[in-house]
Amino acid sequence: MIELDKVNKWYGALHVLKDCSLAVSRGEVVVICGPSGSGKSTLIKCVNGLEPFQGGRIVVDGVSVGDKATNLPRLRSRIGMVFQHFELYPHMSALENICLAQVHVLKRSRAEAEARAMELLTRVGLTDKARAYPGNLSGGQQQRVAIARALAMDPIAMLFDEPTSALDPEMINEVLDVMVGLAREGMTMMVVTHEMGFARKVADRVVFIDEGQILEDAQTEAFFAAPKSERTVLFLSKILEH
Amino acid sequence: MKYNWNWGVLVEDPYLFWLLSGLEYTLLLSLSAWVIAFSLGSAIGVSRTLPLAWPRKLATAYVELFRNVPLLVQMFLWFFVVPELLPADLGRWVKRDMPFPEFWTAVVCLGFYTASRVGEQVRAGIQSIPRGQYIAALATGLGWMQAYRLVLLPLAFRLIVPPMTSEFLNIFKNSSLALTIGVLELTAQSRQIENYTFQGFEAFTAATVLYLVITMIVMLSMRWMESRTRVVGMIGTRR
Secondary structure, three states, X not given: OEEEXXXXXXXXXXXXXXXXXXXXXXXXXXXXXXXXXXXHHHHHHHHOOOOOOOEEEEEEOOEEOOOOXXXXXXXXXXXXXXXXXXXXXXXXXXXXXXXXXXXXXXXXXXXXXXXXXXXXXXXXXXXXXXXXXXXXXXXXXXXXXXXXXXXXXXXOEEEEEOOOOOOOHHHHHHHHHHHHHHXXXXXXXXXXXXXXXXXXXXXXXXXXXXXXXXXXEEEHHHHHHOOOOHHHHHHHHXXXXX | XXXXXXXXXXXXXXXXXXXXXXXXXXXXXXXXXXXXXXXXXXXXXXXXXXXXXXXXHHHHHHHHHHHHOOHHHHHHHHHXXXXXXXXHHHHHHHHHHOOOHHHHHHHHHHHHHHHHHHHHHHHHHHHXXXXXXXXXXXXXXOOHHHHHHHHHHHHHHHHOHHHHHHHHHHHHHHHXXXXXXXXXXXHHHHHHHHHHHOOHHHHHHHHHHHHHHHHHHHHHHHHHHHHHHOOOOOOOOOO
């Protein structure tokens, strides 16, 4: 469903992605981890064309992302994305946040969009917050609304860019629970995260990336039990000890 | 100093009528110019934030041109020079047949000048929004125009209500410069009353009070608007 083939990206002279190849098939959950500055967020933003890349190919559901002729807004409307800092629109209520793209991109009627939004708010446990503004929601609640906003487009895949990094420890689980639920339902997911517990629980594969290179791409058990590269061993020893 | 105060002159015929007519011109001139300033200024502010090179360069050039030349000089340029630069027929029409030539010239001049300032406010407003908002809007499949219209501009306009209030107030005050090209607005009428009656203190006091009333009304209505559109949880707002 998502295929990256020798993707290369430069910021000026800085080579941030080096020959990254990766495939995610339908229903698969792939966790991407790595030290900060390794290029994992950049990589995931290339998948829906939010970051341009200079070399290689990315194909999502048969559509080539880097192709000039590709209708990027259309492609993006089919891929949900969740961000580290939630990025809810602060001047709209939770309900309006979830309805906006449904109405203006999918051309659903107001009533249809609201019905779908309420369904999703129920799913993330925030029915009573439909009329609340982001400024009055906790981080965990905002992120759950953001997930609902992405799901409202009925995406074929979901991209998560460090969805729990900006959250208080107490709120991490309420977001992870929603993500685990999604994974179990068979949603195709690419998740950039340091939550190794989440990776062990639902990931089919774990990818380790450092300095723009994919150093490890293995089945979850194999990744934790017998990592191949030394850099991965070092990384895991640092984050798993605690 | 010996001065014969005579406040009664302000309600005498025809001076009362002159004042009111001046007030009417000040309001019409300022509000018409504001329509230009707001719409053109918004377009310029947006253009200055676009990734497209040409609109950005054009908008930047516009801003630098119009905010760096004194407004008074601009009044004279529009009134005396621009008609000569137009194609002959159009120039003749502007000079001879256009209704209320001073008034409409002043509207265009004040509108274009203020647009450069409004443009800068709009640009500052858009650029103060975290880039993640725009990225998030694109990620849901909105096009860049939709992202501007539905997310960035509604937010930016809320953020810039205070500096826009200043611009809106300025346009009423700057409209007094239109008297130099012959628009009989409030300041011009006060001067005329002084010329006819030698009661300059009374006439200019009346003008001052009328300007104050206008600006107070503008200020209060902008404040009311600001509280109506306040974004929950943003800096400087109550929850």
